[in-house]
Amino acid sequence: xxxxxxxxxxxxxxxxxxxxxxxxxxxxxxxxxxxxxxxxxxxxxxxxxxxxxxxxxxxxxxxxxxxxxxxxxxxxxxxxxxxxxxxxxxxxxxxxxxxxxxxxxxxxxxxxxxxxxxxxxxxxxxxxxxxxxxxxxxxxxxxxxxxxxxxxxxxxxxxxxxxxxxxxxxxxxxxxxxxxxxxxxxxxxxxxxxxxxxxxxxxxxxxxxxxxxxxxxxxxxxxxxxxxxxxxxxxxxxxxxxxxxxxxxxxxxxxxxxxxxxxxxxxxxxxxxxxxxxxxxxxxxxxxxxxxxxxxxxxxxxxxxxxxxxxxxxxxxxxxxxxxxxxxxxxxxxxxxxxxxxxx
Numbered sequence: 001x002x003x004x005x006x007x008x009x010x011x012x013x014x015x016x017x018x019x020x021x022x023x024x025x026x027x028x029x030x031x032x033x034x035x036x037x038x039x040x041x042x043x044x045x046x047x048x049x050x051x052x053x054x055x056x057x058x059x060x061x062x063x064x065x066x067x068x069x070x071x072x073x074x075x076x077x078x079x080x081x082x083x084x085x086x087x088x089x090x091x092x093x094x095x096x097x098x099x100x101x102x103x104x105x106x107x108x109x110x111x112x113x114x115x116x117x118x119x120x121x122x123x124x125x126x127x128x129x130x131x132x133x134x135x136x137x138x139x140x141x142x143x144x145x146x147x148x149x150x151x152x153x154x155x156x157x158x159x160x161x162x163x164x165x166x167x168x169x170x171x172x173x174x175x176x177x178x179x180x181x182x183x184x185x186x187x188x189x190x191x192x193x194x195x196x197x198x199x200x201x202x203x204x205x206x207x208x209x210x211x212x213x214x215x216x217x218x219x220x221x222x223x224x225x226x227x228x229x230x231x232x233x234x235x236x237x238x239x240x241x242x243x244x245x246x247x248x249x250x251x252x253x254x255x256x257x258x259x260x261x262x263x264x265x266x267x268x269x270x271x272x273x274x275x276x277x278x279x280x281x282x283x284x285x286x287x288x289x290x291x292x293x294x295x296x297x298x299x300x301x302x303x304x305x306x307x308x309x310x311x312x313x314x315x316x317x318x319x320x321x322x323x324x325x326x327x328x329x330x331x332x333x334x335x336x337x338x339x340x341x342x343x344x
Contacts, residue, residue: 056292076119
């Protein structure tokens with residue numbers, strides 16, 4: 001065998017060794033996470049990933065001061081989204097991570113949270129609201145409402161220091177909705193039936209296989225009103241408007257424009273995202289601050305770890321469901337902060 005052939009063989013062997021080493025390191029780190037989590041030796045397996053910055057607006061003068069722009073886009077959900085869709089559909093944890101990093105960075109003087117969302121799950125909205133409120137206790141947080149900041153989107157905005165809405169923003173929709181589908185008559189027509197064995201009278205409430213009892217309707221309605229009352233309390237505290245006044249005006253589930261929201265004291269100012277930046281600079285006492293966005297970056301070890309975890313797994317099937325267009329699919333029995341038009 002020639003020296004050239006030996007050289008190629010050695011290069012291939014070295015490449016294979018490097019790839020194998022990387023896969024094993026990724027696998028080891030994954031195992032270490034599991035081991036640390038189960039043993040409880042540390043408070044967390046690994047520190048949270050550091051988000052990288054992209055400049056949106058350069059500083060007006062030579063300064064380290066900056067405003068962080070964070071996007072909350074789409075349906076608010078507790079579902080985690082990873083991979084290439086992580087930035088397009090931010091999870092509850094990704095928003096919390098971004099807020100925490102902004103608060104911890106001494107050069108960040110204020111935060112602009114751009115909300116473009118029709119709302120979503122009750123609990124997910126409440127968690128993000130709480131994270132925004134905690135951040136606002138440390139640094140000014142300005143919410144900029146884009147095309148829509150309704151229901152759960154408005155709920156989140158109530159945690160901010162100030163709220164800026166566009167003239168044409170659709171917001172409010174202060175209310176709660178729980179849906180279910182009843183197909184008991186259809187079952188009868190096709191000769192099907194369902195038998196359920198439950199431990200209590202309300203265990204199979206919202207079952208579509210049988211007509212709903214009046215006491216069940218009262219029970220579910222009570223759940224909805226409890227969550228609605230909390231929503232009212234959040235808005236009343238944040239905006240300084242009595243709950244009874246809200247109930248008799250804009251808190252009946254209606255969607256209003258940004259201008260109408262200003263008249264109802266649901267927002268502080270009409271403007272564009274640039275106006276939100278200026279307000280953040282004023283509140284943060286940083287008139288020359290630049291504006292940055294956070295972004296996720298997948299490291300080599302992350303990629304190798306994912307490859308190691310998927311090694312030997314059967315090929316994944318890609319399924320696309322376009323039957324309901326761009327509207328979200330509501331889970332039966334799950335409470336949502338959503339406008340009525342999104343709940344079908």
